[in-house]
Amino acid sequence: MKLLQLHNEKHKRIEKAFREWLKVMGYAPFSVYSLPNQVREFFHWLEQENKDLEKLISADIESYFFHLKTRSCMRKTGTMSVNNLHKHRQALKRLSYYLKETGQVFLEIDIALPKQKRKLKQILTKHEIKTLYEACDQTPLGIRDRAMLAVFYGLGLRRTEGAGLDISDVLFDQHLIYVRKGKHYKERYVPMTTEVKNEIENYLNYARPALLKNPNEPSFFVSERGTRLQGQSLYLRLKKLIEKTELDKEIGLHHLRHSIATHLLQSGMKLNHIAKFLGHDSIESTQIYTHLVNEIE
Numbered sequence: 001m002k003l004l005q006l007h008n009e010k011h012k013r014i015e016k017a018f019r020e021w022l023k024v025m026g027y028a029p030f031s032v033y034s035l036p037n038q039v040r041e042f043f044h045w046l047e048q049e050n051k052d053l054e055k056l057i058s059a060d061i062e063s064y065f066f067h068l069k070t071r072s073c074m075r076k077t078g079t080m081s082v083n084n085l086h087k088h089r090q091a092l093k094r095l096s097y098y099l100k101e102t103g104q105v106f107l108e109i110d111i112a113l114p115k116q117k118r119k120l121k122q123i124l125t126k127h128e129i130k131t132l133y134e135a136c137d138q139t140p141l142g143i144r145d146r147a148m149l150a151v152f153y154g155l156g157l158r159r160t161e162g163a164g165l166d167i168s169d170v171l172f173d174q175h176l177i178y179v180r181k182g183k184h185y186k187e188r189y190v191p192m193t194t195e196v197k198n199e200i201e202n203y204l205n206y207a208r209p210a211l212l213k214n215p216n217e218p219s220f221f222v223s224e225r226g227t228r229l230q231g232q233s234l235y236l237r238l239k240k241l242i243e244k245t246e247l248d249k250e251i252g253l254h255h256l257r258h259s260i261a262t263h264l265l266q267s268g269m270k271l272n273h274i275a276k277f278l279g280h281d282s283i284e285s286t287q288i289y290t291h292l293v294n295e296i297e
Contacts, residue, residue, distance in 0.1 A: 004044040010053070011043035014095075014104075021098050028160055029231075038091035054105050065089070065111050082114050089113060122249055124259040129153055135244040140207040144221065145237055147203035151177075151220075152234075153256040154196035156278050162253070163231040165220035167208075170200060179279065188279045261286070 006012050019036040027035070045064055046053060068080055068088055080088075089111060096107040124132075129149070136145040151162045161179050169178040175197060176189045192200070213226030221229035235253055242251055249255075257278070264274050275286040 004040055006040060006043055006047065008043065008047055011047070014053075014099075015040055015043065017102075018095060018098050021102070022094075026160075028158070034087075035091045035094055038088050039095050041088075042092060042095075053107070056107065058108065058110060061092075061109060061111050065113070085113050122251060122255050122258070123262050124247075124249065124251065124255065126263060128245075128247055128249075129256075129259065131245045131247065132241050135241050140210040141224075141237075143203050143207035144211070145241060146199050147207070148221070148234055148237060149256065150196045150199035152238075152253045153260050154193065154199070155190045156257045156260045157190070158257065158279075159231040159234070159253045161279075163221065163229065163234060166218040167204065167220050168218065169220065170204070172197065172201070186279065186281075188276075190277060190279075 006015070015036050018039060019032060022032045022035060042064060043053075045067060046056075049063075051060055065085065065088075068085060070079060073080060089109060092107070092109045096109050099105045099107055132149055133146060136142040136149075148162075151157050151165065152159075155162075155177055157165075157177075157179065164180065165177070166180075169180060171178060171189075174189075175192045177192060179188050179190060208220075208222060211222045211224060211226060217226060217228075219228035221234065223229045223233065231253070238251065238253060238256075242249070261274055261278060264277070265271070271283055271286050275283045278286065280286050
């Protein structure tokens with residue numbers, strides 16, 4: 001999609017501004033990359049069909065999605081999956097919201113699609129989580145790995161939230177973590193259990209000082225160079241841990257978040273409390289874990 005050429009200057013301008021808006025609003029890096037690409041395909045179709053963005057009607061949107069349903073896939077054989085159609089609709093809805101918020105075009109995206117095929121999220125058992133902790137050694141990097149598990153499993157933070165933590169966000173006296181860079185820049189406080197608090201204290205007292213080069217560095221997670229550790233680097237550390245344990249699962253940082261949510265639900269915590277813990281806007285986003293509990297029991 002990103003290779004599609006746009007010729008309309010207005011489309012080029014909107015696509016670029018939309019991407020910048022997503023960054024400012026705190027969308028995840030993958031969304032900042034993928035949503036404008038999907039919008040680019042929409043704009044490319046408009047140009048091919050000689051349609052004006054400001055004059056679109058619902059029939060035009062239906063025609064576009066018929067095009068998506070019937071065109072060949074770019075990376076594999078066959079046509080676009082239902083899940084990808086939903087992603088394109090979501091991209092256009094985000095574009096519509098952006099255009100409305102910036103006082104530009106009114107773009108109504110009201111198109112019915114078949115229901116998405118729900119994939120069972122990969123979940124680690126409590127025993128597998130324990131195995132990951134046990135795989136961490138007592139070197140500064142190993143202690144940092146335990147803090148990583150505490151942040152992404154024990155606190156259920158998103159990848160960007162954990163990578164964006166500063167040491168000033170750790171409120172030991174209140175047993176809380178302050179999440180400044182939540183989804184869409186929403187803030188929240190996440191409670192620390194005694195176990196999580198101990199892991200974080202151990203990291204800050206012993207491992208982080210050994211890695212630090214600049215005493216004024218604010219980042220919670222620091223690399224061997226003493227600078228902020230990025231989300232991709234944290235993922236690679238998790239991948240190394242998984243290799244040490246020989247767990248036969250494809251796991252990323254977000255799977256730790258899914259795992260703690262599922263374990264909390266299994267322990268009897270109410271959905272609305274889990275939603276608040278995870279920073280979900282709506283309890284509907286949390287209800288997926290009800291299905292997960294039923295399917296893994």
